[in-house]
Amino acid sequence: MSEKSFDINISCEDRPGIVAAVTRELAGLGANIAESNQFWDRQTNRFFMRISFTVPEAVDRGRIERALEPAIARFDMKTRLADRSRRPKIIIMVSKFDHALLHLLYQIRVGWLDAQVAAIVSNHEDSRGTAEAENIPYHCWPVNRQNKAEQEERLLKLVQETEADLVILARYMQVLSDQLSNRLFGKVINIHHSFLPSFKGAKPYHQAHERGVKLIGATAHYVTPDLDEGPIIEQETERVTHAMSVEDFIAAGRDIESRVLARAVKLHLENRVMLNGHKTVVFAKG
Structure with a gap:
């Protein structure tokens, strides 16, 4: 039947x-x-x-x-x-670091992540070749103080035109405006290269190295107007030592970021994440 x-x-x-x-x-x-x-x-x-x-x-x-x-x-x-018969559509945003983007595309290719990439958006040209190889529309929209509002309107229009269910900030190194964060609340996931709430903002691995931490991590969270304060979906840590350099921290972090973001996206697209104020309820598959 x-x-x-x-x-x-x-x-x-x-x-x-x-x-x-x-x-x-x-x-x-x-x-x-x-x-x-x-x-x-x-x-x-x-x-x-x-x-x-x-x-x-x-x-x-x-x-x-x-x-x-x-x-x-x-x-x-x-x-x-x-x-569940409708395949979710996603927009992936990326800057120069493409490891999280590549991991998402791989997980879609092998069928672990069920999604259709409607577009890749970047403020740089670096990932155009990747998009063309995957036959995905690529939009390079450089962002500065003068055109930020205009570029965000273009993003909103793209979300509407493609009927995207989710926007993913896969190491997109631009802060979304409060207005955009509010308009897309619950539909934008960011990967922050730190185990939040520690080391918010820029260069968290450098901050962690300076403090001599023994664990580093990554956090996938919904985007809100408060920078790196959105409801947390998924996290992971990895042990580090005093002998490791900042570059070693960053290298270890790339793998963590990719895994954490992919898991968070999967949980969201499978409707396993529910907002509970500043927190989330995550019904992971048992």
């Missing part, structure tokens, strides 16, 4: 009956639940749930939404229903 696959993310104030109300309606549609995750934040009394399910081919998205309307209204739920 042909089936359709969906994910639904739900958040609301916690109280009894939420799970039963949702699953009862899904059962009435003939749905089969493939995966279910839930979390109760006791501090805020917020309830978070993600359900992956299949329905018969005859059941369309509109019918699912109508069936869930009573439960959504009853519990004042915030919901997001995602059709």
Whole structure:
């Protein structure tokens, strides 16, 4: 029997009956639940749930939404229903360091990451050859103080035209304006080459080396107007020693950054990340 696959993310104030109300309606549609995750934040009394399910081919998205309307209204739920048959579209932004970009493209090529790269955007020409080899549209938009607002409008237009689901800052070394960060909140992921909240801003490996740290790391987070303060999605660390140079730190960091960013993108595109104020709830696949 042909089936359709969906994910639904739900958040609301916690109280009894939420799970039963949702699953009862899904059962009435003939749905089969493939995966279910839930979390109760006791501090805020917020309830978070993600359900992956299949329905018969005859059941369309509109019918699912109508069936869930009573439960959504009853519990004042915030919901997001995602059709898994639609391949997500992404825009990757990069400057001169291309290791994170190349890793994302590789993971897409081998099928671990399910996404379509709608465009690569850069403020330099360095990655044009990579884009052409992958048959991906490349936009080189140099940024300075005079044209920053104009270039960000071009980016917004590109997001709209391509219907991109996510913008990825893969070591894009330009700070997005507060206005753009707000307009695309929850749709832009950045990789910061430090284990936040330590060593924010520029040259974090140099800062870490000067402090003589024994661990370095990388952090993938959503972009907000507050620099390097956005909700954290994924992190990783690696041990370093006093004998290592700044260049050794940077070399080790390149691998960490690439892995962390790819995992964060995968989690987001699989609808496994839910915003919880300044934090995230991440339902990693168990």
